[in-house]
Amino acid sequence: MRPSPAKSSCPERDRATLERELVELISGQLLDVxxxxxVDSSLPAAGLDSMAIMQLLVLIEERYGLWLPxxxxxxxxxxxxxxxxxxxxxxxxxxxxxxxxxxx
Amino acid sequence: xxxxxxxxAGGGSAGLAAAVAAARSGARTLLVERQGVLGGMATSAxxxxxxxxxxxxxxxxxxxxxxxxASEFARRLIxxxxxxxxxxxxxxxxxxxxxxxxxxxxxxLAGETREIELRLHSEVTSVQADxxxxxxxxxxxxxxxxxxxxxxxxASGDGxxxxxxxxDFELESAERLQRPAFIFALQGVAPAALxxxxxxxxxHRVASAVRQGKLETAxxxxxxxxxxxxxxxxxxxxLEGPPGRIYDPLDPSCLTVLETExxxxxxxxxxxxxxxxxxxxxxxxxxxxxxxxxxxRRIVGRQRIETAxxxxxxxxxxxxxxxxxxxELRERTxxxxxxxxxxxxxxxIPLGALRARDLRNLFVAxxxxxxxxxxxxxxRVIGTCLATGEAAGLAAAxxxxxxxxxxxxxxxxxxxxxxxxxxxxxxAARAA
Numbered sequence: 001m002r003p004s005p006a007k008s009s010c011p012e013r014d015r016a017t018l019e020r021e022l023v024e025l026i027s028g029q030l031l032d033v034x035x036x037x038x039v040d041s042s043l044p045a046a047g048l049d050s051m052a053i054m055q056l057l058v059l060i061e062e063r064y065g066l067w068l069p070x071x072x073x074x075x076x077x078x079x080x081x082x083x084x085x086x087x088x089x090x091x092x093x094x095x096x097x098x099x100x101x102x103x104x
Numbered sequence: 105x106x107x108x109x110x111x112x113a114g115g116g117s118a119g120l121a122a123a124v125a126a127a128r129s130g131a132r133t134l135l136v137e138r139q140g141v142l143g144g145m146a147t148s149a150x151x152x153x154x155x156x157x158x159x160x161x162x163x164x165x166x167x168x169x170x171x172x173x174a175s176e177f178a179r180r181l182i183x184x185x186x187x188x189x190x191x192x193x194x195x196x197x198x199x200x201x202x203x204x205x206x207x208x209x210x211x212x213l214a215g216e217t218r219e220i221e222l223r224l225h226s227e228v229t230s231v232q233a234d235x236x237x238x239x240x241x242x243x244x245x246x247x248x249x250x251x252x253x254x255x256x257x258x259a260s261g262d263g264x265x266x267x268x269x270x271x272d273f274e275l276e277s278a279e280r281l282q283r284p285a286f287i288f289a290l291q292g293v294a295p296a297a298l299x300x301x302x303x304x305x306x307x308h309r310v311a312s313a314v315r316q317g318k319l320e321t322a323x324x325x326x327x328x329x330x331x332x333x334x335x336x337x338x339x340x341x342x343l344e345g346p347p348g349r350i351y352d353p354l355d356p357s358c359l360t361v362l363e364t365e366x367x368x369x370x371x372x373x374x375x376x377x378x379x380x381x382x383x384x385x386x387x388x389x390x391x392x393x394x395x396x397x398x399x400x401r402r403i404v405g406r407q408r409i410e411t412a413x414x415x416x417x418x419x420x421x422x423x424x425x426x427x428x429x430x431x432e433l434r435e436r437t438x439x440x441x442x443x444x445x446x447x448x449x450x451x452x453i454p455l456g457a458l459r460a461r462d463l464r465n466l467f468v469a470x471x472x473x474x475x476x477x478x479x480x481x482x483x484r485v486i487g488t489c490l491a492t493g494e495a496a497g498l499a500a501a502x503x504x505x506x507x508x509x510x511x512x513x514x515x516x517x518x519x520x521x522x523x524x525x526x527x528x529x530x531x532a533a534r535a536a
Contacts, residue, residue: 049194050304055439
């Protein structure tokens, strides 16, 4: 059981936890990269293609209860775990603040 | 009674390669295929990409991994306009092909290779064997014919001939068996909707609909790709198997459910997609002749490709073919889980993994070779089948040419490939 992201008001701490968790998620369930995936390793170079992105969306939903909308499916957001964590941090904060996450 | 030097059971990519290699070596070769078309999964199951042809790379250019028949086939398929690539997908390179062109090239190769006798609509139904396979019964629509042969290559995918001969095999537990793919073709798709850029959005749309309960869960992992032909899109659904029942790809009632469920789900998905931009006039143009089973029996060989071999890029001395594809596990239907080798190096498949432990003259090629479950998830791809098929065919021909059959080493197989197969691959390279 992994601890859920720290519900702190400090975005940096949430971010680091998210980054680590995403790396574990991706390298545990999608792409087994022996050298080890780092937070700024290029995800496309590690093999993240369209199909893998879709699987990742499903895993993110299972883990964080967040379904990323179509508008978030841009290359920049999936460049590395750092970029993706930044996106998730924003979306999760939005969800906490009562914004409805776009279910489309 | 009919007799031959080498009987190849199964006319998929591995079987065709084995037959061509054996025949070019001078063996009188009978190629037996139960469908009406050669090519196996690359035609009958509408698989439309050839994986495992190219080495993993950090360099700008893709390099063909296996220099003989695999290279010849790829070059000829590209040259006749039947394939496009190499195309980069994530960290790998694949060749996108047209199943119709694949089928035609198989016919051409079988037809132009003198010592091949091709028997379509024919299936191996029984085998007489002691320490060797002696007689193979081949049946077509109630007519059964015993055939005497000096050597056999089981390229049946399911290890059918080997099992009938009483050879030992491995079969993974139902929960862990790779799930099969149901692939179909959509026509009437608008050009804009076929573009690569729209793929992810389409897949997102499907997954979102599943999430909202508007589409069956079974469709969550559906993937789509433009086929390269005007208005045509290929759609792939991984199937879980009959609900509430054990998944068994060797059980006809399970296979029956896979086929009918596949067609039903395809119809549901096609109807859903018609709501998307550019799909209003689309419809299913072709169902596959069969569902694409990825894994069933793995024959017990003199050696076995281990998971660690794949991950380490092991290169044993008796290697006769190179495997380059990552371990692609499809135990779940939400998409593949990939494990890449540590160094990006290919692994060499030893001759012993292509020889049945229990029968001296039984060679194995394709997705039923001796490998661990995870290693098979790498070695089963068509590009590797073309190479293991060639090696098995060359070895079988060597066996058949010796009065007492017997042993040959990998070096002889490699030498035979250089002598017998490379000239054709080089000719294909020059013609390109």
